[in-house]
Amino acid sequence: MLSYIIRRLLVCIPTVFLVITLVFFAFQLIPGDAALIFAGEQASQEQIAQIRSDLGLDKPVFEQYSIYLQRLLKGDMGKSAITGRPVFLEIKSRFFNTVRLAVVATVVSSIFGIVFGTISALKREKPADYVISVLSIFGISIPSFWLALLLMYFFSVKLKLLPTTGNASLKHYIMPTIVLSVYSIAFIARMTRSSLFEILGEDYVRTAREKGMKERIVIAKHVLRNALIPVITVVGLQFGYLLGGAVVTETVFAWPGLGRLLVTSVEQRDLMVVQGVLLVFATSFVLVNLLIDLLYGLVDPRIRFN
Amino acid sequence: MDTLNHIKNNFHFFFKNNKLGTIGGIIVILFILIAVFAPYLVTYSPNQIDLTSALKSPSKGHIFGTDNNGRDIYTRVVFGSRISLSIAFISVTLGAIIGVTLGLLAGWFKRSEMIIMRLVDVLLSFPGIIVALTIISILGTDVKNMIIAVTFSQIPQFARLTHGQVLSVKEREFVTSSVTVGADDLWIMQKCILPNILSSIIVQMSILIPSAIMMAASLSFLGLGVRPPTAEWGSMLQDSVKWFRMAPHMMIFPGLALMLVVFGFNTLGDGLRVALDPRMKNR
Numbered sequence: 001m002l003s004y005i006i007r008r009l010l011v012c013i014p015t016v017f018l019v020i021t022l023v024f025f026a027f028q029l030i031p032g033d034a035a036l037i038f039a040g041e042q043a044s045q046e047q048i049a050q051i052r053s054d055l056g057l058d059k060p061v062f063e064q065y066s067i068y069l070q071r072l073l074k075g076d077m078g079k080s081a082i083t084g085r086p087v088f089l090e091i092k093s094r095f096f097n098t099v100r101l102a103v104v105a106t107v108v109s110s111i112f113g114i115v116f117g118t119i120s121a122l123k124r125e126k127p128a129d130y131v132i133s134v135l136s137i138f139g140i141s142i143p144s145f146w147l148a149l150l151l152m153y154f155f156s157v158k159l160k161l162l163p164t165t166g167n168a169s170l171k172h173y174i175m176p177t178i179v180l181s182v183y184s185i186a187f188i189a190r191m192t193r194s195s196l197f198e199i200l201g202e203d204y205v206r207t208a209r210e211k212g213m214k215e216r217i218v219i220a221k222h223v224l225r226n227a228l229i230p231v232i233t234v235v236g237l238q239f240g241y242l243l244g245g246a247v248v249t250e251t252v253f254a255w256p257g258l259g260r261l262l263v264t265s266v267e268q269r270d271l272m273v274v275q276g277v278l279l280v281f282a283t284s285f286v287l288v289n290l291l292i293d294l295l296y297g298l299v300d301p302r303i304r305f306n
Numbered sequence: 307m308d309t310l311n312h313i314k315n316n317f318h319f320f321f322k323n324n325k326l327g328t329i330g331g332i333i334v335i336l337f338i339l340i341a342v343f344a345p346y347l348v349t350y351s352p353n354q355i356d357l358t359s360a361l362k363s364p365s366k367g368h369i370f371g372t373d374n375n376g377r378d379i380y381t382r383v384v385f386g387s388r389i390s391l392s393i394a395f396i397s398v399t400l401g402a403i404i405g406v407t408l409g410l411l412a413g414w415f416k417r418s419e420m421i422i423m424r425l426v427d428v429l430l431s432f433p434g435i436i437v438a439l440t441i442i443s444i445l446g447t448d449v450k451n452m453i454i455a456v457t458f459s460q461i462p463q464f465a466r467l468t469h470g471q472v473l474s475v476k477e478r479e480f481v482t483s484s485v486t487v488g489a490d491d492l493w494i495m496q497k498c499i500l501p502n503i504l505s506s507i508i509v510q511m512s513i514l515i516p517s518a519i520m521m522a523a524s525l526s527f528l529g530l531g532v533r534p535p536t537a538e539w540g541s542m543l544q545d546s547v548k549w550f551r552m553a554p555h556m557m558i559f560p561g562l563a564l565m566l567v568v569f570g571f572n573t574l575g576d577g578l579r580v581a582l583d584p585r586m587k588n589r
Contacts, residue, residue: 018428023440030444134326137576141569143520145527146543146561153554244433248524262436263528266443274443278436285431 001297008293012286019282023275024068028061030271038271040081054078077279078272080265087276090261095280097167098250098257102242105177109184109242110235114228116185117192121200122219132189139186144245148179148252165254176253180245184238191234192227199227229300236292240285327577333570341387350378352385352537361553371555373545379556382537383563389538390567394518397453398511401460401518406507408461409468410495413476423469426462434459434521442530452531456518467510471503478502505582512578516571523564539564 030037035052043051052058055078056067071077077087120132155162155175163172199205200223208218246259254260258277265273340347356376364371370379412422429437438455445451475481481498525531526540534541539560546556 015428015431018424022425022428026440026444137326137569137572138565141516141565141572143523143543143561143564143568145524145540146557146564149543149547149550149557149561153550153557157551157554240431241433244436247435247439248528251528262439263530266439266530267447267528269443269446271443274440278440281436282432289431 004297005294008290008297012290015286016283019286020069020072020279021065023278023282024065027271027275037269038078038081040268040270043081051078072279077276080273081270082265082268082273087272090273091258091276091280094257094261097255098243098246098259101167101173101176101180101246101250101255101257102239104173105180105184105242106235106239108177109181109188109238112181112185113188113235114192114231117189117231118196118224120189120193121196124197133193136186136189139182140190142182144179144183145248145252147182148175148249151175151178152252167255172253176249176255179249179252180242183245184242188231188234188238192231195227195230196223199223202226229296232295232299233292236288236295240288243281243284243288324577324580326573327580330570330573330575330577333566334574337387337391337567337570340384341391344384344388347384348378348381350381352382353377353535354381361549361556363553364555370559371553373542373556374549374553379542379559382542383539383559385537386539386542386560386563387567389532389536390519390523390564393449393453393456393522393532394515397456397518397522398460398514400453400457401514402464402507402511404457405461405464406468408465410472410499412465413469413472414491414495414499419469422465426465426469429462430466434517435524438521438525439530442525447530447533449532452522452525455525456521459521460514460518463514464507464510467506468503471506472499475499475502509575509579509582512571512575516568516575519564519571520568 027034035048035055035057036043038055039048039051056064059067075088077091079086080090083090116132116136120129123129152164152175156164162174163169166172205218205222208222209215244259246255246257247263248259249255250257250260251263258280262274262277262281265271265277354377356372358376359368359372360374360376362368362372362376368378368380370383373379373382408422408426412419412426437459438452441455441458442451445454476499481494484494484498522531523538523540523543526533526538527544529541529544532538532541534545542560543557543564546553546560550557
């Protein structure tokens with residue numbers, strides 16, 4: 001197991017490096033004077049000159065790249081052109097709001113997704129299966145921002161039960177969690193269903209049944225344990241998706257997280273912040289993928305020796 | 307064409323055995339017809355402002371009601387289908403062309419494989435909307451850039467699919483024998499490989515169209531795509547936010563249209579996947 005962990009960790013490093021490089025060169029494509037754009041519209045001549053020398057924008061591209069890497073190593077992601085605060089601080093104050101919401105949504109969607117998917121598979125071709133299948137296609141099709149508006153209208157405006165925006169109390173989590181989870185619940189339910197189908201047809205399941213094992217034990221011990229292995233990957237991927245899905249949900253509910261920061265920064269062309277948020281998102285995705293791989297190796301020993 | 311026959315043979319099977327897929331297909335065709343014949347289906351113009359009848363609830367004259375500028379919401383929803391469908395078709399087609407080309411290169415030429423697939427993997431590890439936002443932040447906000455952004459988020463999906471397919475077709479006898487007799491690479495790709503992977507590409511396109519529609523609408527909703535006053539579902543929903551206490555009908559109908567069209571494409575895509583993949587038939 002240890003060698004597996006080390007191998008996975010080593011694969012991560014070039015990926016993060018590649019993302020950092022990709023982001024750097026993507027931002028080289030910006031049309032116009034980069035110093036002017038990075039400094040923002042309200043910047044004075046001195047500020048622009050300051051940024052030009054800080055980033056080495058008057059130097060050749062590869063020198064700029066090495067300056068960029070050195071700055072990142074020191075944790076320096078530049079300053080926001082709008083607030084003037086260091087990008088690192090802007091991100092730090094919002095990062096955990098996004099993670100908290102994504103974790104809650106992941107837990108909720110895994111529980112409901114797996115339960116619905118299992119019911120659907122065990123009641124194959126019966127009314128319960130049809131209802132869950134159709135609902136999950138709706139769950140995948142409903143636009144998250146529309147669902148958010150509908151929920152806000154009913155629960156906040158009509159029934160006055162839930163607060164519309166912000167993240168001050170536990171009540172504030174309810175609607176964003178629902179909006180974020182619906183797609184994932186549907187997705188996980190569909191995956192669980194098809195994964196269960198596959199396992200239910202395996203020889204060892206037939207054997208277990210034929211030797212007179214109780215159906216409940218067959219399902220719990222032989223079927224679910226094996227069927228949930230691929231579901232782990234999906235849950236992990238959904239966590240990544242939920243971090244990204246935060247972009248829309250956070251904006252609608254005015255949730256002070258990274259997604260909303262990204263949208264407002266793109267809107268205001270505060271590119272230093274955009275760059276910083278992208279790097280943080282990227283690193284998080286790589287780490288989440290690493291975690292899935294490790295978990296996968298833990299539950300399925302076959303993977304480790306591959 | 308092999309693929310077309312394949313689809314034709316499966317057509318009957320598809321409609322007989324896949325009710326949900328058939329419903330999806332009908333919804334999709336309906337929306338395409340609405341988009342094509344939009345001007346004939348309405349009595350107002352989508353941008354006709356009439357402040358005396360602003361924020362009216364649905365009535366006989368305005369079946370979906372009017373918005374804050376007194377524009378007829380039904381008309382705008384009908385015209386919105388044009389924008390959403392054309393953006394989705396354009397970006398998925400472009401994404402398919404570029405992605406399939408990259409996938410072919412990666413699958414056929416060993417030397418390019420490493421670089422292309424590594425980039426594809428990195429891009430795939432991001433949610434599409436983040437990739438799209440990155441591109442918009444670099445290029446700036448307008449419709450053209452949004453189409454580029456949505457296209458870009460489709461490319462890696464097509465590249466990965468094609469790459470995998472090429473690797474398996476490559477080992478088949480008719481390809482190896484073509485290589486042996488000295489056929490050139492381009493000819494093999496065109497005549498041997500592409501026809502064999504076409505059906506999976508078509509299925510992939512039908513699966514990615516709804517996600518492209520959704521992404522374009524999300525970007526417009528965030529104010530980073532189609533801008534007002536153009537009638538587009540996402541930006542109509544953005545407009546509705548300010549008025550939703552007084553005029554909830556402003557948000558109901560554009561969202562409903564968006565959900566229906568995505569639902570239609572999703573169920574159709576599911577059905578097509580089953581119909582074109584013989585292994586799935588008995589599931």
